[in-house]
Amino acid sequence: MAKPAKMLGELLGGLFTKPATVLYPFERLEVPPRFRGRIAYEAASCIGCKLCMRDCPSDAIRISKYEGGSFLFAFVSARTGERKLVEIPNNAKKRHRARFRLSRCIYCAQCVESCPKKCLRSTDQYELAVLGSNIKPPKR
Amino acid sequence: MESLAPSAFSLLVFPGFLFLGAYGTLAQWVDRKLYARMQRRVGPPWYQPVADLVKLLAKETIVPQAADMAVFQLLPAVAVAAACTAMLMVPVWGPGAVVSFQGDLIAVLYLLTIPTATFFLAGWSSTSPYAAVGSVRALTQLFSYEVPLFLSVIGAAILAGSLSVQEIAAFFAARPALLAVNLPGLCVALLALQGKLERVPFDIPHAETEVVGGPFTEYSGGLLALFLAATDMEMVVGAALISAVFLGGSLGLTGAAGFALFVAKTLGVVFILALMRALMARIRLEQMLGFCWKILAPVALAQILADILIKRVI
Numbered sequence: 318m319a320k321p322a323k324m325l326g327e328l329l330g331g332l333f334t335k336p337a338t339v340l341y342p343f344e345r346l347e348v349p350p351r352f353r354g355r356i357a358y359e360a361a362s363c364i365g366c367k368l369c370m371r372d373c374p375s376d377a378i379r380i381s382k383y384e385g386g387s388f389l390f391a392f393v394s395a396r397t398g399e400r401k402l403v404e405i406p407n408n409a410k411k412r413h414r415a416r417f418r419l420s421r422c423i424y425c426a427q428c429v430e431s432c433p434k435k436c437l438r439s440t441d442q443y444e445l446a447v448l449g450s451n452i453k454p455p456k457r
Numbered sequence: 458m459e460s461l462a463p464s465a466f467s468l469l470v471f472p473g474f475l476f477l478g479a480y481g482t483l484a485q486w487v488d489r490k491l492y493a494r495m496q497r498r499v500g501p502p503w504y505q506p507v508a509d510l511v512k513l514l515a516k517e518t519i520v521p522q523a524a525d526m527a528v529f530q531l532l533p534a535v536a537v538a539a540a541c542t543a544m545l546m547v548p549v550w551g552p553g554a555v556v557s558f559q560g561d562l563i564a565v566l567y568l569l570t571i572p573t574a575t576f577f578l579a580g581w582s583s584t585s586p587y588a589a590v591g592s593v594r595a596l597t598q599l600f601s602y603e604v605p606l607f608l609s610v611i612g613a614a615i616l617a618g619s620l621s622v623q624e625i626a627a628f629f630a631a632r633p634a635l636l637a638v639n640l641p642g643l644c645v646a647l648l649a650l651q652g653k654l655e656r657v658p659f660d661i662p663h664a665e666t667e668v669v670g671g672p673f674t675e676y677s678g679g680l681l682a683l684f685l686a687a688t689d690m691e692m693v694v695g696a697a698l699i700s701a702v703f704l705g706g707s708l709g710l711t712g713a714a715g716f717a718l719f720v721a722k723t724l725g726v727v728f729i730l731a732l733m734r735a736l737m738a739r740i741r742l743e744q745m746l747g748f749c750w751k752i753l754a755p756v757a758l759a760q761i762l763a764d765i766l767i768k769r770v771i
Binding site: 321322324325328329331332334336337338339340 | 491493494495496497498499500732735736737
């Protein structure tokens with residue numbers, strides 16, 4: 318407290334300048350270029366080299382293979398609770414899929430750097446918190 | 458003598474509980490908004506203090522098992538009541554206060570000490586280590602700012618030759634030039650008021666980073682809301698007292714003009730308090746004691762001396 322009033326000019330100036338902050342949910346600041354947000358995956362160009370998996374420091378990404386042809390999807394009927402398997406034809410080009418665990422991802426974008434085919438990229442999505450899980454357990 | 462018997466209206470509605478509560482809420486918003494704007498933040502909307510109050514009232518009130526039930530629940534009401542009673546003796550609009558007698562200045566000052574005493578007792582009766590440390594700090598701090606505050610106010614009283622807030626205000630309203638004499642006293646009173654309200658840089662009793670919430674650690678819900686309301690009310694009464702004693706009160710104006718002047722002066726004091734809060738960081742307890750006894754008290758004493766000399770001249 319050598320000079321207690323050192324900031325006086327700064328403070329009084331603050332009264333007459335625009336606030337540096339915004340009212341967040343109503344106004345948003347523009348995301349800076351090359352912002353590292355949620356990772357987007359493009360299956361069509363993925364060759365399944367799994368370099369991203371190797372480099373990921375928090376073990377948040379998993380690349381797995383689709384076994385050709387078609388794959389099965391399990392549906393649960395909301396009315397009867399009956400399980401039904403539906404066969405979905407595979408997209409000819411799509412041979413791999415990526416699973417991200419957003420709770421582990423630290424958004425370092427190392428996977429984006431590592432990918433030789435540029436099928437991973439950072440987006441500007443940063444509002445990734447949700448109120449509840451979207452995955453509902455089957456009704457009994 | 459009828460002026461000594463305040464009606465229930467003046468105690469509960471104007472300028473007592475309801476008016477003081479509403480105006481305290483407004484003053485709290487002005488303080489927070491100014492504080493935010495000085496820090497280049499947007500700041501809260503005008504209804505934020507009301508929303509905070511409603512939120513606290515809706516929450517559960519928990520009384521610690523080991524605490525004295527009656528004392529714990531009664532203290533917030535005592536703090537509010539003391540602030541409301543003190544307001545009766547300070548002129549709000551026009552030159553007259555609801556209650557006025559020779560020596561009401563002393564009564565106001567003592568009534569304004571009661572909230573601090575309740576803070577101490579509240580912390581002490583909470584049976585929590587944080588609350589105990591906070592309340593001891595509150596009491597220690599009380600002995601540092603109270604003396605300079607009393608001395609500075611008494612200086613103005615000596616110059617006006619009266620111990621009645623209303624008469625002091627009337628004296629300075631008639632001779633505005635003499636207000637300049639009391640400028641050092643005004644500065645001392647503002648700093649002491651900041652200490653009384655336990656705001657930065659004198660927020661040692663409830664320094665959140667050290668003692669959680671100080672005396673209020675164990676308070677929650679409605680009881681905490683009452684305590685916070687009492688602090689807001691105390692701020693208004695303190696600002697009104699400073700405006701009456703050091704700034705000439707309503708300057709002889711009555712009615713709407715007098716009330717507008719009251720609002721302008723009290724909010725002016727709130728502005729200075731907010732500026733101090735933004736300007737400085739919390740100091741340690743012994744630094745505050747040193748500051749109050751080695752700087753504020755001598756300045757206030759010199760002020761009294763100057764007032765006595767000038768009183769001789771005029």
